[in-house]
Amino acid sequence: MLTNRQLLILQVIINDFIQSAQPVGSRTLSKKDEITFSSATIRNEMADLEELGFIEKTHSSSGRIPSEKGYRYYVDHLLSPVKLTKTDLDLIHSIFKEKIFELEKTVQKSAQILSDLTNYTSIVLGPTLSENYLKQIQIVPIQPDKAVAILVTNTGHVENRTINFPAKVDLADIEKLVNILNDRLAGVPMDELNERIFKEVVTYLRQHIANYDSILESLRSTFHPATHVEKLFFGGKINMLNQPEFHDIERVRSLLSLIEKEQDVLKLFQSSKAGISIKIGKENDYEEMENCSLITATYTVDTKQIGSIAIIGPTRMNYSRVVSLLQHVTSDLSKAFTSLYDE
Structure with missing residues (x-):
């Protein structure tokens, strides 16, 4: 059981690392407004968090980065939705402004806008023709x-x-x-x-x-x-190249190769739960994704699941923002499809 102080330090480390992609040291933490205790206390708490497996040391820096265990704890216990900006919401709502609603255009546009808003790779599984x-x-x-x-x-x-x-x-x-x-x-x-x-x-x-x-x-x-087959729609397939974790060409090549295999991509959805589901690092089914996080969300007609959305990014993903975006898009997709199916 982590203390409140340890929870705060872990949360600040993860939030900082998500933004900077740089290891976080005690000096960086001491400059944060929400951290009000001494540098010595910060170092002691960081040592305890490392011993517990929530953060880890890198070879190239004296700072610490979140471990997969740390990310999992953060997602399960510390994650809170963020308020989307007016620009975000306007882009999401633009998906559904067409006077004539066409399934494929709407789903493809959803994939593209999600990749633009997250700078990650998005995949939308459209409803089957059945x-x-x-x-x-x-x-x-x-x-x-x-x-x-x-x-x-x-x-x-x-x-x-x-x-x-x-x-x-x-x-x-x-x-x-x-x-x-x-x-x-x-x-x-x-x-x-x-x-x-x-x-x-x-x-x-x-x-x-x-x-x-x-x-x-x-x-x-x-x-x-x-x-009648399931159809996949992609957005930002090469967005991973923008992430510092994927400057290693071999690493990103293996991931892109996986994404090109339709049956493998479909398995990502099949192993995900209804609602919002988050898999981190080695929790994923494929070795090529052990440095990635996968967030999936489902959309429905009434209570029946008819499609899913997946966002693939580094484990250093902005989980709060992605979850909030997915909640908005899946809610709007569910409403749009429900109105069509009820016609």
């Missing part, structure tokens, strides 16, 4: 036996899929097909389209289209649920 509902479908013939299906979801996502017909299809039949699909599938979750077509839509195709069976088979691959 979480979306079909709003409208158009089918545009491009050859006698080929067409493009344009699917628009309730969140503004647009996806083009090729339909290969086994033989030439009459334009009048395509028009009937579009009308039937829009009438029967609007409002259906994207991952249920295939099932609905073969259970319900087939009846209407049989009634109105002569060679409905060949068209039906063509639709099978077009609406297969396996096409």
